[in-house]
Amino acid sequence: MLDILLNQTLIFGLFGGLGLFLFGMKIMSEGLQKVAGDKMRKILSALTANRFISTLVGLSVTAIIQSSSATTVMVVGFVNAGLMSLYQAIGVVLGANIGTTITAQLIAFKITAYALPAIGAGTALKLFSRNRKWVYAGEILLGFGILFFGLATMKEAFEPVKTSVEFRDMFLLVGDHYLLGVFIGAVLTIIVQSSTATLGITLALATSGIISFEASVVLILGENIGTTITANLAAIGTNLAARRTALAHFLFNLIGVAYMVAFLPIFMNLVDMITPGAADFVIETQNQAASFGGSVGDKPFIARHIANTHTLFNIINTLIFLPMIGILAKLSTLLIRGKDVEMEYHLKYIDSRVLNTPPIALGQARAETRRMAQMTLEMLEGTIEFLADNNDKSIPALEKKEEAVDLLQREITDFLVALSQQSISQDSSKDIASLMHMVNDLERVGDHCENLWRLGLRRKGEKVTFSEIANAEIQEIGEKSKDFLSFTVQALERQDKTIQEKASFMEEEIDQLEETFRNNHIARLNTSECAVDPGLIFVDMLHNFEKIGDHTFNVTRAIIGQK
The missing domain is CATH 1.20.58.220 (Phosphate transport system protein phou homolog 2; domain 2)
Known part of the structure; x- marks a missing residue:
């Protein structure tokens, strides 16, 4: 088991692939922001006290910048600057949780084979185009290609452990013990500071046939808790309203994960109903079938199941909490007591x-x-x-x-x-x-x-x-x-x-x-x-x-x- 974990191919492939994945996300996000910068400002200016509009704003901005953590950190900054109320901020955060699932849906498409052509085309546009819009399009394409190349690298890195009974048994514990899986997903997300990156690791494990759909679901639920830590770290040193916004984000996901774990079989059946193919259907290789009785191999349908799990959880959670934004605001106010002291002269907007x-x-x-x-x-x-x-x-x-x-x-x-x-x-x-x-x-x-x-x-x-x-x-x-x-x-x-x-x-x-x-x-x-x-x-x-x-x-x- 130790030899498997210390395998050079696994270590180098996992860390290198994760690095490429995160770098690709960064380049793609920056390219999208350059293209849509003015739109983002207009979207944010549309904020009102209406909870539905606030939620749509959060969804739209996160879909543009492809990072719920970035959106929630921005929201914390806006609340700290007095540009947004706690009530508005919670609505934006609810929408951000749905917006971030678009990344998972994109990743779930079988387009890793086009990663290298995307990198080539994106690089050509970025380096040789004189039109700024094409340069930005090149950055988006380059980031997209690097992201998928990183995902493919991580998947390939797990090849040596597919034949390890000990490694598979370790992940079987995740499927059998839901809270352990939630904890692992949350901790991984806190470490890499990106729920999308943790989702990428989960997809690589699942599509390689190493973990079951059930284990994938609990890891994803944990990732939704872990992603809230970024906003809470950003809220350190801010005013009360900003800290309450970050706490509301944490409570929203924590409570959502709690009731979802309680009804996990029903939730998984719902995902199966709306997603074609069997999640744990395996395409076996001859060697794998001989060694493990046909139990190990690639799973062609599980990526779409995982993406739909991520999206459906956040949609259901948002619909449940949308009428209760006021209650969530009161709960976070109750947990973080106190009254802000306003300074006469201080930075108000920049953060x-x-x-x-x-x-x-x-x-x-x-x-x-x-x-x-x-x-x-x-x-x-x-x-x-x-x-x-x-x-x-x-x-x-x-x-x-x-x-x-x-x-x-x-x-x-x-x-x-x-x-x-x-x-x-x-x-x-x-x-x-x-x-x-x-x-x-x-x-x-x-x-x-x-x-x-x-x-x-x-x-x-x-x-x-x-x-x-x-x-x-x-x-x-x-x-x-x-x-x-x-x-x-x-x-x-x-x-x-x-x-x-x-x-x-x-x-x-x-x-x-x-x-x-x-x-x-x-x-x-x-x-x-x-x-x-x-x-x-x-x-x-x-x-x-x-x-x-x-x-x-x-x-x-x-x-x-x-x-």
């Missing part, structure tokens, strides 16, 4: 847990950038008000906003740098560069606001008085700067790329005001209407407002796509 899903990560970065822009506008409005009334009670709030803008600039930039290192499309790469320019220019606007209120504090501390004309001019250029930034923030919200002409006009208007008011000041100096000390502060204020206009214009260029 590093979704970096492996670039379209979603890019959407989060945009949302955080819009929030940063809004906060910068509020800081400019507060600064203009302070310069008008000289009430320094507003300074602590302005300082907090300035710190928050600095924080957002650092965090968004770090997030975008990490995102740029993922496998992303050319369009996404351009969007990342534009967002980096935006956050840097918005941070510079914040710096100039800080300069302005510090000049105001200096004016107040030194008891410097502006003439009425000077005060009016500061307010006028301030209002123009505010209007320009407000116009830009609204354009950013709408993703309006038709703003170039108006943005150029507004920026030029601020430049002309700065030049006119500076010349007016020089004229007042010459006629002794204005003193030197107030004049220095006045000119510095004009300069800062002019710079705010310049950086705001840079933001508009980034929105248009010129930066």
